[in-house]
Amino acid sequence: MSNISVIGAGLMGHGIAYIFASAGHKVSLHDAHAPTLESAPKRIEGLFELIGTDKAGLVNVSYHADFAKAVAQADFVFEAVAEKPEIKQAVFTKLDELAPASAILCTNTSAIPIKTVGEKVKNQKRVIGTHYWNPPHLIPLVEVVQAEFTSQDTVDRTMALLESVGMTPVHVKKDIPGFIGNRLQHALKRECIALVANGVCDAETVDKVVKQGFGARLAVIGPLEQSDMVGLGLTLDIHKVLIADLDRTPGPDPFLVEKVAKGETGMAVGHGFRKWTPEQAAEVRARLNNFLVDSARNKAKHS
Numbered sequence: 001m002s003n004i005s006v007i008g009a010g011l012m013g014h015g016i017a018y019i020f021a022s023a024g025h026k027v028s029l030h031d032a033h034a035p036t037l038e039s040a041p042k043r044i045e046g047l048f049e050l051i052g053t054d055k056a057g058l059v060n061v062s063y064h065a066d067f068a069k070a071v072a073q074a075d076f077v078f079e080a081v082a083e084k085p086e087i088k089q090a091v092f093t094k095l096d097e098l099a100p101a102s103a104i105l106c107t108n109t110s111a112i113p114i115k116t117v118g119e120k121v122k123n124q125k126r127v128i129g130t131h132y133w134n135p136p137h138l139i140p141l142v143e144v145v146q147a148e149f150t151s152q153d154t155v156d157r158t159m160a161l162l163e164s165v166g167m168t169p170v171h172v173k174k175d176i177p178g179f180i181g182n183r184l185q186h187a188l189k190r191e192c193i194a195l196v197a198n199g200v201c202d203a204e205t206v207d208k209v210v211k212q213g214f215g216a217r218l219a220v221i222g223p224l225e226q227s228d229m230v231g232l233g234l235t236l237d238i239h240k241v242l243i244a245d246l247d248r249t250p251g252p253d254p255f256l257v258e259k260v261a262k263g264e265t266g267m268a269v270g271h272g273f274r275k276w277t278p279e280q281a282a283e284v285r286a287r288l289n290n291f292l293v294d295s296a297r298n299k300a301k302h303s
């Protein structure tokens with residue numbers, strides 16, 4: 001069992017703490033904001049209840065207002081503080097001084113290059129990106145991002161740890177914006193927005209095509225697996241006709257920019273790409289949550 005330190009007990013940090021504590025690791029959790037740290041035990045207990053995991057694992061978490069105490073014994077540190085380069089760099093400078101020299105230092109940044117987060121660390125070989133998805137206790141993927149300075153040993157040990165607690169780590173071999181998942185997600189969104197902006201269909205139709213069409217098989221067969229299944233010749237024939245016609249707007253689509261400028265920012269205000277009543281918005285959130293919780297409970301039952 002390893003000593004895991006988690007820095008930041010917010011939305012992501014408390015979920016990351018749950019993942020390791022429920023798997024039997026000792027977790028030391030720190031947050032600079034006292035009320036967040038105080039509310040963390042209740043929120044973590046809530047995750048044990050939600051997923052139906054044995055609450056005996058709750059004793060594995062200790063809570064520290066003192067940064068140095070939180071990291072003093074760490075084998076791995078997972079940083080999940082605010083998405084600001086200067087805040088993350090300051091945390092990593094402290095980690096470099098206060099965590100054991102052997103500790104692996106992981107950042108959960110969504111978009112800041114790993115090389116920026118670890119810029120001021122002396123032993124940079126042990127700095128790595130671990131990009132969890134929200135909510136981390138329900139979505140298994142973690143993108144393990146290797147910066148130029150990250151050693152292979154750091155990659156191997158981080159992948160092994162994540163696998164051992166039932167997560168699905170993937171190795172991202174280059175420190176590029178959006179890693180893999182967000183590049184794919186936003187490549188799709190770019191075309192979705194262009195289809196609506198160009199009057200091909202409305203937003204509801206885009207969502208229907210994804211959910212009832214190719215999305216229906218995406219959870220069981222990936223896009224490249226699917227190309228292999230039908231034969232690469234077909235993919236090539238389609239690309240000869242289609243690729244040149246896909247959207248290539250070199251920045252955010254003006255349709256999206258205009259929506260945000262008009263305040264049409266989504267469910268919270270009742271109008272985004274689509275119109276939403278509070279009931280409809282609540283139904284979508286419940287549908288997503290129920291689906292993810294059911295998957296996590298099934299996984300916990302069979303592990």
Ligand SMILES: NC(=O)c1ccc[n+]([C@@H]2O[C@H](COP(=O)([O-])OP(=O)(O)OC[C@H]3O[C@@H](n4cnc5c(N)ncnc54)[C@H](O)[C@@H]3O)[C@@H](O)[C@H]2O)c1
Pocket residue numbers: 007008009010011012013030031032033036079080081082083084087091108109110111131132133134
């Ligand atoms: N929310 C998401 O969907 C999501 C998904 C993937 C990755 N991330 C990334 O995870 C990180 C955390 O995001 P979040 O959504 O949990 O944010 P959050 O605001 O819920 O939590 C961040 C916590 O960090 C604490 N904090 C800030 N500065 C600190 C410091 N110097 N020392 C100790 N604690 C400090 C804050 O008090 C807060 O509790 C960000 O880098 C974010 O980009 C978020």
